[in-house]
Amino acid sequence: MGIIVIFMVLIAAVAFWWLSRQRLTAKPWLEVGIIGDVGGRWPPTLPKAKIGLGVFLAVAGSLFALLVSAYSMRMAMVDWRTLPVPAVLWLNTILLILASVALQTAVAAGRRDDFGGVRSSLLVAYASSLAFLFGQVLAWGELVAAGYFAADNPANAFFYLITAIHGAHVLGGLVALIRTTARAFDGPETSPPRTIGELRLGVELCAIYWHFLLLVWLVLFSFLMHWANDLVSFCRAALT
Amino acid sequence: MVDVTHGVAVPVAEVGDVELYHPRSWVTKYVFSQDAKVIAIQYSLTALSIGLVALVLSWLMRMQLGFPGLLSFINADRYYQFVTMHGMIMVIYLLTALFLGGFGNYLIPLMLGARDMVFPYVNMLSYWIYLLAVLVLVAGFFVPGGPTGAGWTLYPPQAILANTPGQQWGIILMLVSLMLFIIGFTMGGLNYVVTVLQGRARGMTMMRMPLTVWGIFTATVMALLAFPALFVGSVMMLLDRVLGTSFFMPSIVLMGEQLKYGGGSPILFQHLFWFFGHPEVYIVALPAFGIVSDLISTHARKNIFGYRMMVWAIVAIGALSFVVWAHHMYVSGMNPGFGFFFATTTLIIAIPTAIKVYNWVLTLWRGDIHFTVPMLFALGFIVTFVNGGLTGLFLGNVVVDVPLSRTMFVVAHFHMVMGIAPIMVIFGAIYHWYPKLTGRMLDDTLGKLHFWVTFVGAYAIFFPMHYLGLLGVPRRYYEMGETAFVPPSAHTLNEFITIAALIVGAAQLAFVFNLFWSLRHGRPSGGNPWRATTLEWQTPETPPTHGNWGKELPVVYRWAYDYSVPGAAEDFLPQNQPPMPRTP
Numbered sequence: 001m002g003i004i005v006i007f008m009v010l011i012a013a014v015a016f017w018w019l020s021r022q023r024l025t026a027k028p029w030l031e032v033g034i035i036g037d038v039g040g041r042w043p044p045t046l047p048k049a050k051i052g053l054g055v056f057l058a059v060a061g062s063l064f065a066l067l068v069s070a071y072s073m074r075m076a077m078v079d080w081r082t083l084p085v086p087a088v089l090w091l092n093t094i095l096l097i098l099a100s101v102a103l104q105t106a107v108a109a110g111r112r113d114d115f116g117g118v119r120s121s122l123l124v125a126y127a128s129s130l131a132f133l134f135g136q137v138l139a140w141g142e143l144v145a146a147g148y149f150a151a152d153n154p155a156n157a158f159f160y161l162i163t164a165i166h167g168a169h170v171l172g173g174l175v176a177l178i179r180t181t182a183r184a185f186d187g188p189e190t191s192p193p194r195t196i197g198e199l200r201l202g203v204e205l206c207a208i209y210w211h212f213l214l215l216v217w218l219v220l221f222s223f224l225m226h227w228a229n230d231l232v233s234f235c236r237a238a239l240t
Numbered sequence: 241m242v243d244v245t246h247g248v249a250v251p252v253a254e255v256g257d258v259e260l261y262h263p264r265s266w267v268t269k270y271v272f273s274q275d276a277k278v279i280a281i282q283y284s285l286t287a288l289s290i291g292l293v294a295l296v297l298s299w300l301m302r303m304q305l306g307f308p309g310l311l312s313f314i315n316a317d318r319y320y321q322f323v324t325m326h327g328m329i330m331v332i333y334l335l336t337a338l339f340l341g342g343f344g345n346y347l348i349p350l351m352l353g354a355r356d357m358v359f360p361y362v363n364m365l366s367y368w369i370y371l372l373a374v375l376v377l378v379a380g381f382f383v384p385g386g387p388t389g390a391g392w393t394l395y396p397p398q399a400i401l402a403n404t405p406g407q408q409w410g411i412i413l414m415l416v417s418l419m420l421f422i423i424g425f426t427m428g429g430l431n432y433v434v435t436v437l438q439g440r441a442r443g444m445t446m447m448r449m450p451l452t453v454w455g456i457f458t459a460t461v462m463a464l465l466a467f468p469a470l471f472v473g474s475v476m477m478l479l480d481r482v483l484g485t486s487f488f489m490p491s492i493v494l495m496g497e498q499l500k501y502g503g504g505s506p507i508l509f510q511h512l513f514w515f516f517g518h519p520e521v522y523i524v525a526l527p528a529f530g531i532v533s534d535l536i537s538t539h540a541r542k543n544i545f546g547y548r549m550m551v552w553a554i555v556a557i558g559a560l561s562f563v564v565w566a567h568h569m570y571v572s573g574m575n576p577g578f579g580f581f582f583a584t585t586t587l588i589i590a591i592p593t594a595i596k597v598y599n600w601v602l603t604l605w606r607g608d609i610h611f612t613v614p615m616l617f618a619l620g621f622i623v624t625f626v627n628g629g630l631t632g633l634f635l636g637n638v639v640v641d642v643p644l645s646r647t648m649f650v651v652a653h654f655h656m657v658m659g660i661a662p663i664m665v666i667f668g669a670i671y672h673w674y675p676k677l678t679g680r681m682l683d684d685t686l687g688k689l690h691f692w693v694t695f696v697g698a699y700a701i702f703f704p705m706h707y708l709g710l711l712g713v714p715r716r717y718y719e720m721g722e723t724a725f726v727p728p729s730a731h732t733l734n735e736f737i738t739i740a741a742l743i744v745g746a747a748q749l750a751f752v753f754n755l756f757w758s759l760r761h762g763r764p765s766g767g768n769p770w771r772a773t774t775l776e777w778q779t780p781e782t783p784p785t786h787g788n789w790g791k792e793l794p795v796v797y798r799w800a801y802d803y804s805v806p807g808a809a810e811d812f813l814p815q816n817q818p819p820m821p822r823t824p
């Protein structure tokens with residue numbers, strides 16, 4: 001349950017930081033007139049879609065944190081038997097890092113109004129994400145071929161479940177990525193500033209989502225590889 | 241008073257950059273509508289309809305307990321199925337959906353001075369997925385084997401073993417329905433949260449929001465974080481059931497036969513379930529707390545006592561409720577040190593809750609109390625809640641919990657706190673806001689009748705049940721059998737409870753009748769029949785039209801509780817009323 005506790009503490013920290021800026025100690029019954037929110041900004045400056053994505057990532061984060069917590073709880077039981085982790089996962093990890101980097105490049109290119117750069121980076125991100133998914137399927141195939149079926153034991157079942165849920169999130173992201181890419185090919189050079197702004201925002205949202213997917217994958221991967229457990233037992237040994 | 245206007249004139253047409261989606265046809269206006277008000281009504285009607293199903297199930301259960309054998313189609317399996325479906329529908333598909341999807345959708349944009357939710361399309365999807373979830377749930381009644389009878393906690397391994405009713409299809413449909421519900425809720429929840437964060441009118445600071453919005457907002461945040469636990473649990477159990485994996489299933493010998501399962505951990509499910517289940521209690525309670533605060537303040541013509549403390553208490557309860565999930569697992573045997581930690585946090589959560597109760601009472605103190613129907617229900621809530629809270633302190637104690645946890649005492653307790661109490665608020669809220677939805681008042685006489693029968697009836701049902709629990713009558717038993725320790729008087733009591741339950745149920749039908757009858761024949765209400773301060777009562781039209789505010793968004797100058805302000809012309813000042821020019 002360690003992971004979910006850490007996650008909730010993080011969420012609580014963000015919530016407190018935000019609440020601390022909402023003048024919770026104000027005495028609203030004494031204040032008449034217009035008060036802006038902090039800094040008096042109205043309407044709010046951050047795009048709604050970005051806040052929305054942030055909230056969604058908190059939900060998805062909770063989902064993955066619980067999944068990993070359940071996994072590590074189960075691992076801690078005495079009868080745990082591991083399964084060999086296919087080597088292709090290393091390659092997949094690199095692909096996902098590549099996608100993330102490409103999207104960050106796209107964001108930077110968008111800021112410079114370099115739409116050619118945006119287009120090519122988006123395509124790279126798209127291709128490497130697809131390759132990542134393909135690689136995951138290969139990993140499954142390899143395990144099945146070696147006789148590790150989901151129904152055989154909990155370790156196998158967890159492996160398939162975790163990779164599948166992560167994969168589903170990548171797949172969902174790809175839909176958004178396609179739409180953004182289509183927009184980037186829709187001649188932004190000649191569009192009004194508003195459309196360009198939307199494109200920039202779309203690219204940025206994709207990038208944020210992919211960084212999240214990468215982060216989650218790295219955590220999952222470290223659990224699948226049992227590094228996380230080694231780390232925990234190392235800490236425990238160091239403390240006692 | 242501090243004047244924070246700084247003498248700046250307010251720009252006239254400060255309309256936010258909300259680009260409204262404009263419906264073109266009847267279908268997009270009333271069926272596939274993206275207007276939060278329509279979605280709210282759709283959510284509410286669906287939730288109330290499925291709630292009626294759960295009500296009928298409770299009659300059937302009570303018939304069996306009070307008059308065993310009278311309804312011959314109820315056997316042990318059926319009884320378990322009724323218990324399960326009743327519990328699950330009430331908690332999730334009625335209360336959660338109605339408070340957040342129903343009231344949330346209607347009140348958040350209107351109370352905050354927004355034109356709509358921030359992502360209307362996603363909001364629409366949210367409702368349709370919810371409807372689908374309800375349909376899948378109901379389908380359980382029609383498949384071979386019927387719905388699942390595993391109890392609303394769905395504990396494995398029993399939930400998916402062959403000797404549990406509904407093992408063929410019922411459990412699958414239940415899990416799928418829950419997953420759909422969670423997906424749909426997440427879509428709605430994103431809207432509620434982001435609208436509160438980003439959609440408030442000019443001048444509407446967080447500390448000027450009505451407590452209703454605070455309650456719904458905090459509950460939504462909690463639900464968004466807690467429901468994934470149920471989602472993960474459902475996915476895993478579904479795989480156990482369908483693909484034969486062993487996430488939760490230990491190796492089992494059933495009727496002399498070794499099942500294919502092995503190596504799963506049932507405790508893992510319990511952790512996941514209660515990580516969701518405990519916050520769920522407060523997900524239902526916090527909107528109720530918020531709404532009650534507003535009802536009391538409005539109908540007692542007094543500002544809410546300790547607004548700031550109320551806000552802090554809501555936030556504190558939200559945070560603490562995540563810490564205490566394991567107190568439900570006393571019975572499953574855990575490290576005593578942990579047990580102590582969780583028992584303590586359970587008691588600590590009582591503090592902010594108690595603060596809220598004091599503040600309600602102090603708000604009522606020397607108020608100009610109007611005994612309107614919403615007020616009656618609000619008062620009924622407070623009494624019921626306090627009552628249930630006291631028995632809860634009993635159960636929060638590890639030592640007492642173990643012998644009582646499987647008896648009717650628990651059933652009576654949670655029906656008081658999380659059954660009857662929130663339902664009281666829902667009724668009060670419907671009587672309060674119905675005029676805004678329809679432009680007409682609900683019939684008062686019927687309303688008062690509804691209140692008194694429901695309130696007195698609820699006590700007649702659940703008070704004796706505590707006593708049955710102390711006698712040792714177990715829960716989830718469809719008949720007593722030869723239980724020598726239960727005296728025969730218990731049976732008379734059971735008959736009494738059943739009759740009370742039937743009467744209370746009939747009163748709900750009167751309420752449903754009232755809802756439809758008043759639509760045509762109710763007294764016209766005007767825009768602000770309760771003379772309330774909050775923004776939803778200040779719309780240019782009643783019922784509010786698409787976009788809520790006509791040309792200009794409202795501007796907020798004060799908090800939501802300016803009642804009986806000395807020196808004001810009326811006994812209330814709407815939130816969008818500019819400050820009076822100061823006389824030199």
Ligand code: HEM
Binds near residue numbers: 701
């Ligand atoms: C007049 C109204 C109601 C009556 C007569 C009633 C009656 C019952 C009965 C007889 C049981 C089964 C007890 C047992 O044998 O274990 C039960 C269980 C339950 N009820 Fe109600 N109920 C009512 C309203 C509600 C409401 C409003 C809620 C909403 C929270 C609710 C939630 C539950 C839950 C969660 C269970 C437990 C299900 C389980 O054990 O799996 N009930 N109710």
Ligand SMILES: [Cu+2]
Binds near residue numbers: 517518568
């Ligand atoms: Cu609890």
